[in-house]
Structures are given as C-alpha cells and as structure tokens.
Amino acid sequence: MRRDTFQAIADPTRREILSMLAFKPLNVNTVSENFDVSRAAVYKHIKILTECGLVVIKQQGRERFCEAKLEKLNEVSSWVEQYKKFWEAKLDSLEDYLQKIQSKNKIQTKGKKHGRKK
Amino acid sequence: MRRDTFQAIADPTRREILSMLAFKPLNVNTVSENFDVSRAAVYKHIKILTECGLVVIKQQGRERFCEAKLEKLNEVSSWVEQYKKFWEAKLDSLEDYLQKIQSKNKIQTKGKKHGRKK
DNA sequence: ATATTATGAAACCTTATGGTTGCAAATATA
DNA sequence: TATATTTGCAACCATAAGGTTTCATAATAT
Numbered sequence: 632m633r634r635d636t637f638q639a640i641a642d643p644t645r646r647e648i649l650s651m652l653a654f655k656p657l658n659v660n661t662v663s664e665n666f667d668v669s670r671a672a673v674y675k676h677i678k679i680l681t682e683c684g685l686v687v688i689k690q691q692g693r694e695r696f697c698e699a700k701l702e703k704l705n706e707v708s709s710w711v712e713q714y715k716k717f718w719e720a721k722l723d724s725l726e727d728y729l730q731k732i733q734s735k736n737k738i739q740t741k742g743k744k745h746g747r748k749k
Numbered sequence: 750m751r752r753d754t755f756q757a758i759a760d761p762t763r764r765e766i767l768s769m770l771a772f773k774p775l776n777v778n779t780v781s782e783n784f785d786v787s788r789a790a791v792y793k794h795i796k797i798l799t800e801c802g803l804v805v806i807k808q809q810g811r812e813r814f815c816e817a818k819l820e821k822l823n824e825v826s827s828w829v830e831q832y833k834k835f836w837e838a839k840l841d842s843l844e845d846y847l848q849k850i851q852s853k854n855k856i857q858t859k860g861k862k863h864g865r866k867k
Numbered sequence: 868a869t870a871t872t873a874t875g876a877a878a879c880c881t882t883a884t885g886g887t888t889g890c891a892a893a894t895a896t897a
Numbered sequence: 898t899a900t901a902t903t904t905g906c907a908a909c910c911a912t913a914a915g916g917t918t919t920c921a922t923a924a925t926a927t
Contacts, residue, residue, distance in 0.1 A: 633761075633913090637758055637759045637761075637764070638759045640755055640759075640828075641755045641756045641758075641759035642914090642915085643751075643755075644915090646755070646828070649832075653832060653835060658873075658874090659873070659874065659875095660872085660873060660874080668915085668916065668917090669916075669917065669918085670873090670874085671875090671876085671916080671917070671918080671919095672915065672916055672917075674874080674875075674876090675914090675915075675916085676915085678875090679914095692873090692924065692925075693872070693873050693874070693923065693924040693925065694872095694873065694874085694924090695873080695874070695875095699835075701832040701835040701836055702835065702836030704829050704832055704833075704836070705836060707825065707829050708826075708829045708830070708833065710758075710764070711822050711825050711826045711829065712826070714767075714771060714819040714822055715822075715826065717771060717817075717819040717820070718819055718820030718822070718823060750882085750883065750884090751883090760884090760885085762885090776903075776904090777903075777904065777905095778902085778903060778904080786885085786886070786887090787886075787887065787888085788903095788904085789886080789887075789888080789889095789905090789906085790885065790886055790887075792904080792905075792906090793884090793885075793886085794885085796905090810893095810894065810895075810903090811893060811894040811895065811902070811903050811904070812894090812902095812903065812904085813903080813904070813905095
C-alpha cells in the first residue's frame with residue numbers, strides 16, 4: 632500500500648498524534664488515552680506514522696515511547712512552499728511570473744487519444 | 750465523507766493535477782490526457798479538488814476549464830509551519846523552547862481507563 | 868507465584884477510495 | 898442534418914482504510 636508523508640498526515644487523528652508528540656515522547660497507551668477510539672486503532676495510526684518515518688519508537692522496559700520526527704514534514708513543507716508565491720504575490724507580479732513560466736511549459740495539451748495537432 | 754485539503758493532496762495524482770493547473774487553467778480532457786488512467790478517474794479527482802476548493806471550474810462553451818486555487822494550500826502550509834522550528838532550530842535553542850512549552854502542556858497523561866493519579 | 872500492565876497482532880467488519888465501462892446530454896463541426 | 902467532441906454521471910468492482918474485539922506475550926508490581 633502507498634505509505635508516504637502526505638498520506639500519513641491526511642488523517643486528522645494522526646495529525647493530532649503528531650501534535651501531541653511534538654511536545655514530548657509518550658508511550659502508546661498514553662497517546663491512546665487521549666482519543667475516543669480504541670487503543671488498537673491508535674496503535675495502527677502510530678504504526679503508519681512510524682512506517683513513513685514521522686515517528687520513531689524507543690523501547691524502555693515494557694513501555695515503548697513514541698517520538699515525533701517532525702523534520703519528515705519537510706517533504707510536505709517544500710511541496711507547499713513552491714506554490715506559496717501563487718497566493719502571496721501581488722496579482723500583477725504573479726501575472727509576470729506566469730508569463731515567464733508558460734514559455735517553459737512542458738504540459739502536453741492535445742493528442743493522447745486522437746493525436747490532434749493544436 | 751471527509752473532504753479537506755489534507756486529504757485532497759494525499760493522492761499523488763491529485764498533486765500532479767494541481768501542479769499542472771498551477772501554470773494555467775486546462776479543460777478536463779486536457780488534464781486527463783496527461784495521465785494513464787481513464788478520463789472518468791481523472792474527472793473524479795478533479796471533482797474532489799473542486800469539492801474542497803482547490804480547483805474552480807469555469808464553463809466555456811462545451812469545455813470546462815479547471816483553475817487551481819492554490820491559496821487553499823495555506824491551510825496545509827500553516828499547519829506544517831508550526832512545526833518547522835522543530836527541524837530548523839539548533840538543538841539547544843529547541844530544548845529551551847520545549848521546556849517553555851511543556852509548562853503549558855495540557856495533554857492528559859494518565860487516567861482514561863484506570864483513573865490513576867500520576 | 869500471581870496479578871497487572873503495556874504492547875503487538877490477528878480476525879473480522881463497514882465504508883471509503885480509486886479505478887473501470889458505458890451511456891446521455893450538450894456543444895461544435897463537416 | 899449528421900457526426901465529433903466534451904463532459905457528467907451511474908453502475909459496478911477490488912482493495913485500502915479505519916474501526917472493533919480478542920488473544921498472546923513480555924515486563925512489572927504485589
């Protein structure tokens with residue numbers, strides 16, 4: 632199954648888990664106590680978070696402490712950042728930008744099914 | 750069903766659609782021609798994107814042009830930004846930050862199932 | 868030694884997701 | 898007018914996702 636940062640943070644429960652762990656590492660039970668769903672459900676979320684590197688688990692006796700690796704969010708951050716100019720720039724300068732960028736636009740605009748020339 | 754920006758960008762095809770539309774509005778067929786899946790599948794993705802405001806559709810004759818509303822990504826941006834200090838700050842200043850933040854930490858740490866006092 | 872706690876994982880269920888094909892309607896073109 | 902194109906949507910399908918209960922195991926506490 633697909634398992635990447637974007638998908639991991641798509642679930643609101645997982646985002647909450649991350650925000651909880653941002654403050655300090657917590658063991659699995661403590662995390663689950665802060666949610667209405669079962670421990671098993673929370674455990675599954677934590678597992679997904681570990682599978683894509685957003686959480687690392689460290690055993691300590693019978694407990695396992697979950698630690699957030701928020702630097703993994705960098706992937707999301709840089710993806711979003713590239714579009715920030717589209718909503719932060721003034722409209723006129725944005726238009727300039729768009730005109731420049733369109734000259735190197737590589738998107739195929741016609742022809743997949745009917746091979747028509749534009 | 751849940752329909753929010755985080756979920757919308759969780760799918761790689763939808764992220765590609767957005768990056769395509771960032772350059773200029775395209776009609777539904779043109780977008781779908783750039784993917785291997787069927788037009789109907791791409792249409793569904795576009796529909797999801799419109800449902801959460803990341804894309805707006807403007808009719809023009811029989812064609813419908815899809816326009817990216819990238820400012821909607823602001824929601825994702827600000828969520829990620831709040832954690833940026835965790836991977837950008839130097840470690841020692843981060844520790845200072847963590848100590849400050851822990852004093853106002855409201856996370857319940859015990860007691861959901863057994864009501865034990867810490 | 869026995870009971871309790873913390874955890875991982877299996878089995879199962881329901882719904883969401885992402886895909887397909889096919890058809891109908893509206894617009895554009897020969 | 899007859900044909901092409903562009904689109905939306907329905908019906909259907911397989912699998913993923915998110916949840917549950919239950920059980921086994923290892924570590925700790927009594």
